[in-house]
Amino acid sequence: MQGDDLGNLAKFLAVAQEASFTRAAAKLGVSQSALSHSVRRLEEKLGLRLLTRTTRSVAPTEAGERLLDTLRPAFEDIEAKLTSLTAMRERPAGTVRISCSAHAARTILWPAVNRLTLEHPDIHVEINVDAGFTDIVAGRFDAGVRLGESLDKDMIAVRIGPRLRMAAFASPAYLAQRGVPQVPHDLHAHACINLRLASAGGLYAWEFEKDGREIRVKVDGHLVLNDVDMMVDAAVAGHGLAFCIEDHVMRQLADGSLARVLEDWCEPFDGYYLYYPSSRQPTVAFRLLLDALRYRD
Structure with a gap:
């Protein structure tokens, strides 16, 4: 492999990942223009078309996809190894x-x-808030x-919070x-504030459990929202019953602006x-952040 080849491969990978x-x-x-020239040189050397170019998009050809399957893990491994060298520095970084x-x-x-970055200012953290099920591999998280x-079986999972x-x-x-x-089925006679799930686009069916018996109830009402804070505000205003993780409403339950129902069905x-x-x-x-997040009973 000549000196320019690795650089051209990296540039091809960037174009394919950005689709532009x-x-x-x-x-x-x-x-x-320099980027286009580098990719063209790589295609000429391989004697294969790697990208299909149109006025609106760029997509890998079959040969390009096969090359990407090789490049992605290889470059991720190189990136991880280079980043791990920061352990040799006096202060952790990355x-x-x-x-x-x-x-x-x-x-x-x-x-x-908050605690970690104050203690280690050379560590940078990007938090991407998304209500859906993000593909962390495709998104390079x-x-x-x-x-x-809802965890995938092929992932390493570490508990970071209480039940x-x-x-x-x-x-x-x-x-x-x-x-x-x-009882949960009484909800059919009530006005309920529905939550639309970002991950699937459908309405969330309220999930209850008591003594090992699980019930899912599809509720109805004149409001459909996709933000929990708005649901709480709507419930306080008297628009009906709502359902969410109890952390969201502890203050309102304490001050009496909301009252809890069906508590014995919420295990x-x-x-x-x-x-x-x-x-x-x-x-x-990452290891430092993982240790800071690890839940300890």
Whole structure:
């Protein structure tokens, strides 16, 4: 392999990942024409077309996909090895990218990140808040955060939070007017505030459990929201019953602006886990963050 070959391979990888010469050039800090010339030289040397170019997009050919399958793990391994060299420095350094939900970011991730980055200022953390199930490998994240029940089997998972509970609730005025549901199926006679799931686009079916019996109830009402804080505000305003992780409403339950119902049907469930691919070599910065997040009973 000649000197320019590795650089041309890296440039081809950047173009394929960004699906754009313009974005890849900006990311690499080179001109678009120089980048195009490097990829063309690589294609000429291999005698194969690696990218299909149109006026609107760039996509790998079959040969390009096969080359990408080889390059991705190789360059990720090189990047991990280079980053691990920071362990030789006096102060730990590096960047950690994590994808998680807003609730996990606020209650679990941020307190740990706040402490860690104050203690180790050369460690940089990027938190990507996403309500859906992000593919952390495709998104080039170091790790993600999910509830224990939704973890992929091929990932390493580390518990980072306590068990959680759901809460069903409404304003005292609403309950005084419409009555208090005694069992989950009573919700069919009530106005309920629906949550639209970002991960699937559908409405969340409320999940209850008591004495080993699990029930999922599809509720109805005049409001459909995709933000939990708005759901809480709507419930306080008397628009109906709502359902979410109890952390969101502890203050309102304490001050009496909301009242809890069906509490005996809301049993604790597995909380948050940090997960990452078993094939990825953790960096020093990642190991420090993992240790800061690890849940200790």
